[in-house]
Amino acid sequence: MLQPMICLPQPDAAIIARKAAILAGLRATLAPADVIDDDLLVRAYETDALTAYRQRPLAVVLPHDTAQVAAVLRFAHQEGVKVVPRGAGTSLSGGAVPAADAIVVGMGRFNRILEIDYADRCVVAQSGVTNLAISQAVAERGFYYAPDPSSQIACTIGGNVAENSGGVHCLKYGLTTHNVLGIEVVTPEGEVLRLGGRYLDAGQLDLLGLMIGSEGLLGIVTEVTVRILSKPQTARAVLIGFSTATGASACVADVIAAGIIPAGLEMMDGPAIRAAEAFVQAGYPLDVDAILIVELDGPSAEVDELITRVHAIANRHGATSCRISADETERLRFWAGRKAAFPAMGRISADYLCMDGSIPRRQLAPVLQEIAQLSMRHGLRVANVFHAGDGNLHPLILYDANIPGELDRAEAFGADILRLCVDVGGVLTGEHGVGIEKRDLMTYQFGPTDLEVQHRIKQVFDPQLRFNPGKVFPTLSRCSEQGRERVHAGATRHPELPRF
């Protein structure tokens, strides 16, 4: 067993010893079939998409409605048992990694869309409904839900609320927090709160805003009201090649400075381009060191004019090629390589870590150069695929978990990248969340008082600190011996998901 670099909390032996009684209590609260402790079945819940860390929970419960969630949480509160909320388990930061002395509350059965209101342009859904299912449900009338995290075919809207998920289009259309009008949430003590609703700006203190992005530390979301938008009239993508990442970075800055907010503005570097092209043949130029995909949407007249402007800016920065999607098929092909970039890494590397720092745009070129330096220093390859328009980096660190010490080196490399992001005026995470992955780096971005202020908010909702233990806040508690395991090629969780 490798010595874990990130510690999972030491389980409470007294709770583990009471497992039988706790299970009996849960089975008295829910139907027995909705309480899972069979070893084989529990294994499906032992990790999320941060697969290097895993731990079997005490039990998994699958409630059917809000009253059952509240009953489970009241029981856990009475018994002093920890709780780990779980949507689809697609978190890349370990947000849903269980604890050995905790009950996992799986929200998979909250899978109904409750109401679609086209006049007021909103959808009310149970929290286990997938992100994409909301867009699909309103597609027939030409509407969609804007935030589109790469895992959208699997990730749940409740998980999106917990993580304040973004996606390719959040540069123009905002994050989850900008698109959620209201939620129903059950507190760690089992109280049901309704925050916001089918109207704007909930009034009073903004508990809704605080709950969004709280990473499952403050409660379990059971229902979400989102606003939906009318689909743009047209969307076209421009694929631009550059001989240097510096040229591409300068082009990004100038597009934004020219007052253009593209629907998506993505960059891939040389290693990412070549891996993606070999994987899906998207037609990317292979003689370049960087490409940009610029998507413009809106009325045709506007899109045409903006494409002309973007083209001119790209030429000023030495673009070596510039292709404009002629039709929807070609637009989707431009995106296919980008969306396949993460799985493509699986073909050139046994394993990879995906980082998620966010930086000021003007720092793109120097930070990419410094990441290249760090790559040499740590002796590990890196590919960069990211949301350039909002400065949200996704360096993919390539390693092989079967080579002793490589995971440690990959994690050390990743931590160096995130510290670099903070050093240049950025932050540790743009959209994946802190989870367990970046928890111990929080002290690099925040001072002790800043963290204390945040921790008091945690205690407002969860005074006993039972909810999603070991996440977000650096912990001084002793490390568990268990937790991190080798995960190897082919064992990637959710391999079916595109990742961007």
Added chain:
Amino acid sequence: MALCASNEAELVELLRRPGPAFELVAGGTKRGIGRPVEAATLDLSALSGIVDYQPGELVLTARPATALTQIEALLATQRQRLAFEPPLATVSDGAGCQTLGGVMMANSSGSRRVTAGSARDHFIGLRAVNGRGEAFVGGGRVVKNVTGFDLPKALAGSWGTLAVLTEITVRVVPAAEFECTLLFAVGSAGAAVTLCSQALGSMYEVSSAGFVPGRGAALRLEGLATSVRARHTGLLSTLNQAPVAVLDGPDSTAFWQQLGAAAALADFPVIWRLSVPPGQTARILDEIEPEEFHLDWGGGLIWIGARQVDGRHVRGALRGGHATLVKAPLAERRVASVFEPQAPAVAAVAARLKAAFDPDNRLNPGRMN
């Protein structure tokens, strides 16, 4: 005599030791909203000035007492603006200078809020001192950030009851090259809301939608001139209705500034501001029968001018949403619930949040009661 604080260190010094409670004042325009604060005045007007502005990053950092006009003038030099269109002075504001801090503490947004988001949506980073005298930061200076709890959200709209802001970072956006407003004759508030919903749900990117009885329903288009022209044509064919008037450029801007500030209701002693599901607006108006009203946010925002407070009558008409008493005589504000009463479980959490920031109730005590 008012105490002053001109920097973070002075605030820490003042609040770290046990002492009196304070009413926080900078521009002073919002003193007449909320329960009257019975406490010594803490003058924050020296906490002013632009700290950093990076047009290419679409981010601006300023101290809270910086005048909104100063910020907007600076942004205009780079053809940028605040997307949420904060009103310079709403009908409920008193005399004084509208500051960025006042805008954020009131979560004050104008007509474009319905599509571009609210003040709190654009508030991405802060420095502040809480009631314990602790200086802290929250959020950041990059537009995409999920690191830690979203403190700017917690503080936006908190009316100075949690902490004293010392620095505010906001997201800014490119200004539109052109705008126009189409005015349509409609027979009722219900018909106006239907028209607004149809327009906001269309692909023509209507950015604001409202209704002023006597003038009609108003729809606003903004963006590149070529785009606005194309959308204008498309929208009219979708609505199958011709406008009675079209306001271009500055006339359009002025129309929405007036509406966002509710300027037409200035003569009323009592003003309510209701945020509701737009589909319920017509029913709510039927029940309340206000002397005068107008609608913004596609019908989801109702401004009501009245002679009497009559909170039970107004709030009794709501099925979801909230009613805020934004203007009323001092004596009435002492006894009325200015903000929408919360469910007991929600109110309990809000009270604990207040205590986490300001356990001794030293910042704007009672204002949100």
